Amino acid sequence: MKGSVYQRGKTWTYRFRGPERDPATGEYPTISRGGFTTEKEAWKACRDAMREADQGRVLRRSTRTVSQFFVEWFAAVEASMDATTWQNWKDYANAYVVPRIGATKLQRLDEPQLLKLYSALLAEGRVKQDRNTEMFRYWKARTADGDNPRPHEVAEACGTTIHAARAAVRRYRAGIAPKKQPPGLAPKTVRNIHAMIHRALADAVAWKYMAYNPASNIRPPKRSRTRRTVWNPESIQLFLRTVQQDRFAALFLLELTTGIRRGQICGLKWSDVNLQVGEITVHDNRVVVAGHARDKSGGKTRNADQTIAIDRATTAALRSWREHQDKERAFFGPDYHPGNYVFTFEDGRPPHPDTIRQRFDRLAAAAGLPRITFHDLRHSYATAALKAGVSPKIVSERIGHADVGFFLQTYAHVLKNDDREAAELAAAFLIQEGSEATSEGEPS
Known part of the structure; x- marks a missing residue:
């Protein structure tokens, strides 16, 4: 395979014959590209292109833009992707990526453009009006x-x-005042956008739309580690006392004694609850897609689908709640909503996950407790369990973390607090008892 370089006006262009015939015409295609500022730059690009062609990665020149590619890509991957991820990524693309680099030719997209995009999103990327x-x-x-x-x-x-x-x-x-939003996006959001772009461009390379994936060569913004705000046992007990008469008191109790995810507790069904032995099987989710609640089979991680034990107090609360729910089912008769959900409204309709979140916010504020999110109840449970002496591996498995190592990093501050007690206990056993035995054997 031979190539050539020639000058066109003030720029240089390379050209070579493709290694394989075009099935449509039966002829060898001519592959060329121009716009290089120097002859040396054109030759280097020509050699790289011929190497790609030898490896079967022949790219035909295309005017396809980033915006056009995303339209095609989202339609192609919808059936193979989790619904919530697909919708979130599509929202990211439409809100943050397409308005800024959508007109860029896909084959011209490079690392500096992506880095510039991320910097702009961090500085002034927020598009939703406060x-x-x-x-x-x-x-x-x-x-x-x-x-x-x-x-x-x-x-x-x-x-x-x-x-x-x-x-x-x-x-x-209820006393909940909003926090003023900064003009830029959080680093975590930009990291999510980077993950979406990386996956999309990987497919673009596989489809031979691009020669390589520029997102693979850059690092997304570093996510700042912030310690989650959690309730201590006294705050948890106060909250549970103040919500005893609330319709979803048993839901909040189950959340605080298991730490399962919001979608899992809203999607829990009685067929997955065994009150005889005190166990629940966490499997189905009730998730939010484009603002609408939707049932979804399977958990968020590989460890999310599991059977976990529930304590006697929570089992008793669920048993009492089921008796109350059975009376409502009998009252509504055939008009009772099907689905066999554990937590429902009077007519059997399962609650929207956002409704539970908003209800929790109001109840916590009314109780005068420190403001935390519903998701922080999960962290409150994990923190309390660790402080109570439960093995980190057991706590990690109960709340459905996919990686125990990540769990240990997340709750390192809790484990560090127990380090002093561990040091004293070990020293008491190894040194003090040993000293006493030594002193007894020494001559007076």
Whole structure:
């Protein structure tokens, strides 16, 4: 295979004959590319291209843009990808990637462009308007004047939906004030965007749309490690006392004594609960896709699908809840919603996971407790279990972590707190007892 380089105007172009005939024409295709500033640069690119052609990775020149590729890619991978991941990645592409580099030719996309994209997203990437802060500012000003603004007034003044305004007013009345959002995206979000781009461009290389994957040669922004806020046992006990009369009191108790994920507790069915032996089998999920709740089989990680034990108090609470639910089922009769979910509304409908999250926020604020997220209940359980002396491996398995090593990194601060006690116990056994035995044997 021979190539040639020639000058066209002020730039240089390479050209060579492809190694295989085109099945459509029966002729050897001519592969060329121009725009190089020097003859040396063109020759280097020519040799690289011929090497790629010898390995069967022949790229035909294409004007396909990044935006056009993503449209094709998302349609192709939807059936083989988890629904929540697919929707999240599509939202990332439409909100953050396509508006900034969508017009770029796919074959021209390189590492500097991706690094520039990530820097811009970190600095000023937030595209969603901070309506929450705007609504709170309006609501606070009205209440300071002695008024009691209704949700429809908040929605009209701030240009939001009535549903968003109702949820916001409930939060404000419960004492939950919004935190002002920075203009840039969090490093974790940019890392997620990088993961999406890396996977998409890997497929582009496999489809022979690109010669290589530029996302493989750069590192995403470093994720800052922050210690999650958790409740101590006193706060947990106070919360459970204040929600005893709430409809979902048993749900919160189960969450705090198992640490399972929100989707798993909302998707739990009675067929997966064994009250005789005190066990639940965690398998089905109730997830949120594009704002809508959807049932999904299988857990988030390979360890997520498992059977775990529940304590006697939680078993008793679930038994009492089931008796109450059976009365509601009998009352509604054929109008009772099918599905056999453990936690439901009066007519058997399972709750939307976001509804549980919002309900928890209001109940925690009403109890005067430190503000944490519903997901932090999971961390609260794991932290309490470790402090109680449960093996890290057992705790990791119970909450469904895929990697025990990652679990140990996440809760290293908890384990470090036990290091002092471990040192004292070991020393008491090895040194003090040994010293006493030595002193008894020594002559007086």
